Amino acid sequence: MRFPELEELKNRRTLKWTRFPEDVLPLWVAESDFGTCPPLKEAMADAVEREVFGYPPDATGLNDALAGFYERRYGFGPKPESVFAIPDVVRGLKLAIEHFTKPGSAIIVPLPAYPPFIELPKVTGRQAIYIDAHEYDLKEIEKAFADGAGSLLFCNPHNPLGTVFSEEYIRELTDIAAKYDARIIVDEIHAPLVFEGTHVVAAGVSKNAANTCITITATSKAWNTAGLKCAQIFFTNEADVKAWKNLSDITRDGVSILGLIAAETVYNEGEEFLDESIQILKDNRDFAAAELEKLGVKVYAPDSTYLMWLDFAGTKIEEAPSKILREEGKVMLNDGAAFGGFTTCARLNFACSRETLEEGLRRIASVL
Incomplete structure (x- = not known):
């Protein structure tokens, strides 16, 4: 390195x-201060040489690349056709709240939290219900859902505490969410950087998890690509895929063509x-x-x-x-x-x- x-x-x-x-x-x-991943640097140099500065194409290899990376790395990969590019993770979180949760419902926000998590209830016109991220107490979460919360912002692995959640915990969490017809909005941006063991993809632990989770990730942290503006959102039930496709392009657009190339490259060649x-x-x-x-x-x-x-x-x-x-x-x-x-x-x-x-x-x- x-x-x-x-x-x-x-x-x-x-x-x-x-x-x-x-x-x-x-x-x-x-x-990060790391030097750039060599295949990524080569792909960016090639794209600049080819003057790839126009609008992004309708189809790229990113969907297959992400699905393959998830399957190899974590043992669970989404269907490629359920993967969609978005400008960044925070945009994905905002869209998930606005279009996939009960209108006007409160959002559970564990604290401490990545600062945009604290802003999201305000910018989406929702109330926030704060819980202790050190504990992530399931009884406390269930009470919040019972009181009308429609979603939980679930950063796994957690920023800033670095917590990696177990399959058993996630299964219980998503069962509770399903009981109250609530959503778990999962930020997995730090998932590639798990130090010991294997990251557990929340959406993959059970049928309830697949139905309740909306998963958002990016190459930004593991490969230092935040400025290239290309995150990914994927769904694990058909109703969500259909709802996403019905959203206006104005709502979803903003992905960088260089970001698409970068993400596809590192998912395929960056391990x-x-x-x-x-x-x-x-x-x-x-x-x-x-x-x-x-x-x-x-x-x-x-x-x-x-x-x-x-x-x-x-x-x-x-x-x-x-x-x-x-x-x-x-x-x-x-x-x-x-x-x-x-x-x-x-x-x-x-x-x-x-x-x-x-x-x-x-x-x-x-x-x-």
Whole structure:
């Protein structure tokens, strides 16, 4: 695995590297510092050479590529004809709420949550019912459905806690949803990055799961393609497929043709790169967790993905850890307040070289 030099990373000019002054080391937003997957880089260079800048074609190989990847990697793949490209995961979540849940019904949002999850009830005109994501208590979820909630935003693996949910848990969860004619809206964007064991595709565990789940995923995290604007939504019952096809193109459109090429490429040819990435991330996770625990930080070591939830309660920076670390340590972590009011917490991105991670941890230690 090649890690670009610091100046190369800065020259990417992405959000991660432009939001804060150059003397601040960015360990925040979910962009990785890894070099690009070689087949992906070749596919993008080829597309540019061929001047592939027009409208996306009606048919591509993405559907088969995703279905094949899911089957190989997780043991369950959707039917290719039930897979559809969308611009990004958040758009998919919004469309699922607006068109596949009971009109006006409340949304269950586990906290802490990826910040757009907190915004989605507001932008869709729904009420939010918040539950504790540390527990994900089924009794609490059932009560919310019994009280009229129409859906649950289910991030599996979870961002920011890194929880990977078991088949048994998902089966019980989807049985409860089916009982109340509710929907489980599943965000599987972090699924390729499970560290131990195999990711469980929620929609594949039972008939109830197939009928209640709407699954949304993307190559954005595992292969660092967020800017290419191509996520995927897939359905596991025919009624949902039919309903999706009846939506206006204006509602669904916005996918990038380069994103289509990128996603198809990495699903077909990106697993060697993925496996290498996972090993590096596991090593970084273990190293960072051990070092931060020595500093008195409560660490939620993730079972998937490269984002680590940290609680600085009891340390001298507990009142505003992200702000203080940025100002005094010149290292940027995501502010836990944005994930649902967790003011003593922060989220650290460890998808970087060991050298960068060591420097980031040194800066954190200098403040603590």
